Amino acid sequence: MFRCFYSLAALVFCYTMLPAQTTLFLPRNLQKAYDNGTRSWDGNPGPKYWQNRAQYTITAKLDPATRRLSGEETIKYFNNSPDTLNRLRIKLQHDRYRKGAQRAYDVTASDVSDEGMAIEMLEFNGQPVDEKNRRRNTTFLDIGLKDDPIPPGSTVELRVKWSYTLPAGEDAARECVCDSTTFFVPYWYPQVAVYDDLSGWASHPYTGLQEFYHEFADYDVRISLPPGFQVWATGEWQNAADFLENTYLERWNAAHRAADVVSVFSEAELKSGAVYKKGPARAFHYKAADVPDFAFATSDHYNWDAISTVVDDKTGRRTFISAVYNTASTDYREVARIAADGIRLMSTYLPGYPFPYPCMTVFNGNDGMEYPMMCNDASTAPRSPMTLTVHEISHTYFPFMMGINEQDYAWMDEGWASFFDYTLSDSLSGHTLGRVRSYSPIAGTDNDVPPMVRSRNLSTAYRNASYQRPQNAYLTLLDLLGYESFHRCMTGYMDRWKSKHPMPFDFFNTWNEISGQNLDWFWRPWFFEWGYPDLGVQGPVRDEAANCQVLLIVRKGNIPVPVHVEVEYTDGSKEIFHQTAAVWKDGKQQFRISCARGKQVKTATLGLNTIPDVDRSDNRYPEQP
Ligand SMILES: [Zn+2]
Structure with missing residues (x-):
């Protein structure tokens, strides 16, 4: 009961006021x-919270020469909902390349096919699924189950055999045919869609823009390639000892405990043929538990660096970290080290929550794109790979460990990854890297849409609403709460919603409750309203009684930001005044700063480059010509 911390009387009053439990606008459908x-109104999952779940067993084969990927899989699906499901919705994300599919971006014409993903066999509970009970629509395959619905609390099994050709065009965002023998493969297997307590079956297709909303699942995956290829994937590699010759197996094992970067193999070693044991063809076997997706990558000539770091000081648990790259990508020699330092900082500082996964591989692809335990990151040479590496790895927390619905609320994950890429890169680089995203130029324009507008409804406004504006909001929140309270809210939010699907009010209400403050005054302008941040400085004027000069900070925009003023006096001394955005909490339009007694202000500068402000021309005394 977060709004009722003033008195017991108010508390009782609030309980009797159910269910109008937030002062924020709550869309009727979420009620x-x-x-x-x-x-629950306190931000916790409710007593009747439920979530469906899946278990995948997949065997797949990729032929590099034709780029044909084919697979057979079994999906066990657990209906934990109180509903009887009369259809099962499967995502075929490759169908973005099917002729006539909806797309947010152009794709290369030669990657488009009539069939999209070829479904070669489809069985539901051991019986073939009749054509008339299949409906292909956008990137969904709906299986009609009117005659054989899925009752609450039951488990069903789907078997599917499928194949498609990996898109090779440069427009194949997030997927990478990096060269004729190097591939990064996401969005690749028939995957059950989310069925949740808010909307039932997820209904937004994959168009190439909004990224994830996946169900938590366990994966057991075997992937075959011709001899000489290595496979890296979500999860832990189960059969390294079957593949690697002793020298390389020892390096791989050593890297699991190493605090310094170890080369598992170089390009030359991989090409020499000495890395792998001779023998019959084998499949790479990976397992991952409780993740919302699975991606893999392969090459026959990339370098593999690895290292590990302690992610939980209480248990000594380590995460195994890999950087896998083309020799030409000179920046990538730093990536394993950066990733290890970044993961250590994520575990101990921000978000300050032990990294949840046993491994993380950063693969030299064509993008900046995250998957559970895998990143597809282009080379950034000659620039440092730090910000990109930290950004993509930090997505581990949002949207993966916290199963965010990014199709509707991308600010709940991209905003955080942007917050981490700034705060952690700033810290790791000794304040030389890391940049707050430029929000001021777009703030208050008609393309600066309140982040609570669902991401699926955005196109050109998507980026600012998902990255810039929430990143600036979260930085303002850190300043507002201070590290300790911020960290308590963050880790409390994570404990409550780990491996679940929090929505915006779960976030707002949890932070209100754990901080012990009703922050609706902060959430409303930053996430629900049109507007912009703009402060100005006026004065100084003399306060005779206090024998000092007074500066007036004027709030000209509705978005609350901190007051930071650097004053230089005529005697050469300086003073910094900092107030969090809380000074605007009660709707005040002005804030008074009393300068040092008996001193004369020579200059006053309002603002910092980390504080957004749409008009800085009024941020200085005397005014700049
Ligand atoms: Zn991101």
């Missing part, structure tokens, strides 16, 4: 989650 008890 039912509170009525049904699947979400």
Whole structure:
């Protein structure tokens, strides 16, 4: 009961006021989650919270020469919902390349096919699924189950055999045919869609823009390639000892405990043929538990660096970290070290929550794109790879460990990854790298849409609403709460919603409750309203009684930001005044700063480059000509 911390009387009053439990605008369709008890007003999952789940067993084969990827899989699907499901919705994300599919971006014409993903066999609970019970629509395959619905609390099994050709065009965002023998493969297997307490079956297709909303699952995956190829993937490699000759197996094992970067193999070693044991063809076997997706990558000539770091000081648990790259990508020699330092900092500082996964591989692809335990990151040479590496790895927390619905609320994950890429790169680089995203130029324009507008409804406004504006909001929040309270809210939020699907009000309400403050005054302008941040400085004027000069900070925009003023006096001394955005909490339009007694202000400078402000021309005394 977060808003009722003033008195017991108010507390009782609030309880009797159910269910109008937030002062923020709550869309009518979200109210039912509170009525049904699947979400709680204090921000916790409700007593009746439920979530469906899947288990995948996949065997796949990639032929580099033709780029044909084919697979057979079994999906065990657990219906934990109270609903009887009369259809099962499967995502075929490659169908973005099917002729006539909806797309947010152009794709290369030669990557488009009539069939999209070829479904060669489809069985539901051991029975073939009749054509009339299949519906291909956008990137979904719906299986009609009117005659054989899935009751609450039951488990069903789907078997599917499929194949498609990996898109090779440069427009194949996030997927990479990096060269004729190097591939990064996401969005590749038939995957069950999310069925949740808010909307039922997820209904937004994969168009190439909004990224994830996946169900948590366990994966057991075997991937075959011709001899000489290595496979890196989500999860832990189960059969390294079957593949690697002793020298390389020892290096791989050593890297799991190493605090310095170890070369598992170089390009030359891989090409020499000495890395792998001779023998019959084998499949790379990977397992991952409780992740919302699975990606893999392969090459026959990349270098593999590895290292590990302690991610939980209480248990000594380590994460195994790999950087896998083309020899020409000179920046990549730093990536394993940066990734290890970044993961250590994520575990201990921000978010300050032990890194949840046993491994992380940064693969030299064509993008900056995250998957559970895998990143597809282009080379940034000659620039440092630090910000990109930290950004993509930090996505581990949002949207993966916290199963964010990015199709509707991308600010709940991209905003955080942007917050981490700035704060952690700034810290790791000794304040030489890391940059707050430029929000001021777009703030208050008609393309600066309140982040609470669902991401699926955005196109050109998507980026600012998902990255810039929330990053600036979270930095303002850190300043507002201070590290300790911020960290308590963050880790409390993570404990409550780990491996679940939090939505915006779970976030707002949890932070309100754990901070012990009703922060609705902060959430409302930053996430729900049109507007912009703009402060100005006026004065100085003399306060005779206090024998000092007074500066007036004027709030000209509705978005609350901190007040930071650097004053230089005529005697050469300087003073810094800093107030968090809380000074604007009660709707005040002005804030008074009393300068040092008996001193004369020579100059006053309002603002910092980390504080957004759409008009800085009024941020200085005397005014700049
Ligand atoms: Zn991102």
